[in-house]
Amino acid sequence: MNNITLKEIAAQLGISITTASKALKGYSDVSEKTKNAVIELAQKLNYTPNSFAVNLRTKESKTIGLIIPTLVNDFFSYVIKGILEEAKKRDYLVIILQSNEKLEFEKKQIDLLLNKRVDGILMSLSNETGDFDHIQSIISHDTPLVLFDKIAKLVNCSKVTINDKKAAYDAVCYLIKKGYKKIAHFRGSYIPQNSIDRFLGYKKALEDNNLTYDSSLVFVCENNEDFHDGYENAKKVMKEHPEIDAIFAVTDLVAIGIIKYFNEIEISIPERIAVLGFSNWFMSSVISPKLSTIDQPGFEIGKRSASILFDEINLKKNNLPVVFQSIELETSIIEREST
Numbered sequence: 001m002n003n004i005t006l007k008e009i010a011a012q013l014g015i016s017i018t019t020a021s022k023a024l025k026g027y028s029d030v031s032e033k034t035k036n037a038v039i040e041l042a043q044k045l046n047y048t049p050n051s052f053a054v055n056l057r058t059k060e061s062k063t064i065g066l067i068i069p070t071l072v073n074d075f076f077s078y079v080i081k082g083i084l085e086e087a088k089k090r091d092y093l094v095i096i097l098q099s100n101e102k103l104e105f106e107k108k109q110i111d112l113l114l115n116k117r118v119d120g121i122l123m124s125l126s127n128e129t130g131d132f133d134h135i136q137s138i139i140s141h142d143t144p145l146v147l148f149d150k151i152a153k154l155v156n157c158s159k160v161t162i163n164d165k166k167a168a169y170d171a172v173c174y175l176i177k178k179g180y181k182k183i184a185h186f187r188g189s190y191i192p193q194n195s196i197d198r199f200l201g202y203k204k205a206l207e208d209n210n211l212t213y214d215s216s217l218v219f220v221c222e223n224n225e226d227f228h229d230g231y232e233n234a235k236k237v238m239k240e241h242p243e244i245d246a247i248f249a250v251t252d253l254v255a256i257g258i259i260k261y262f263n264e265i266e267i268s269i270p271e272r273i274a275v276l277g278f279s280n281w282f283m284s285s286v287i288s289p290k291l292s293t294i295d296q297p298g299f300e301i302g303k304r305s306a307s308i309l310f311d312e313i314n315l316k317k318n319n320l321p322v323v324f325q326s327i328e329l330e331t332s333i334i335e336r337e338s339t
Helices: 006-013 017-025 034-043 051-058 072-089 101-117 133-140 164-177 193-208 226-240 250-266 298-317
Strands: 063-069 092-099 121-123 147-148 160-164 183-187 218-220 248-250 274-276 292-294 325-328 332-334
Touching: 006 017, 006 034, 006 121, 017 034, 017 072, 063 072, 063 101, 063 298, 072 092, 072 298, 092 101, 101 133, 121 193, 121 325, 147 298, 160 164, 160 298, 164 183, 164 274, 164 292, 164 332, 183 193, 183 226, 183 250, 183 325, 218 226, 226 248, 248 250, 250 274, 298 325
Parallel strands: 063 092, 063 121, 121 147, 147 160, 160 325, 183 218, 183 248, 248 274
Antiparallel strands: 292 332
């Protein structure tokens, strides 16, 4: 039987709908005999509760939405694990959507989640997201929102990030202390805040160590194909600046593209050129040479973001004020063979 309702179960057993509902929820004022009869019939008829009706009654959907730029990314896979672990504790389901680094997809996905009446939304913005009207629409719907990783500083909500500028600064200072002087930077797109901050950290590290910043040593990876961008820009940098002795890459996948090209043309890493990535993907520890990188705590970012969101959902439910948080998690340098 399809689409069996609680009313039909109650009618078959000769009890009220309220009693049938209480029996399924384990209320103590319903006898064990009645509970067992209701549960047995519900299982036999494959009864599933109408989640929309539950939503209308409790004003909760017990779901949250998650929008990330890409699924094919070790960092975001760890973020998702952290979010799912926290959601499981709270008996919540997570709708996971991928913007594919496209602003238009991101807008449609926000509309979808708002129409689904999710209890809250977690987001890392796409590389194309430079205006934030669609993000503000979440706030105007009074839906709790937490941004993480790629954020918008102008949006008034809680945020969980690392200090990208400091992490990049520490990375480049590390290379300089190792003796490298002519350091190129393969940066990300011009719009994302984390890409901007990593570039600023690179530049400041050079200046603070009395090394001249040279804009021609900065190569942009903006095709949303990090591996390919790394590979092609490695070709370009060797043609235009064969004198470089190190590269700081905006992501590990860019760095892996660089290493592939250098391996093909038999440039010795790190003796001739050092390569330093960012994020600490699993692949970083299995390629040859193994990639030195910045460890970005994806699992912890996901866990903290979800925890904050659930707290804000609970505060809203109880009509209590929400104080937005800005959490900044620590990073560290993982030294491997490439430096």
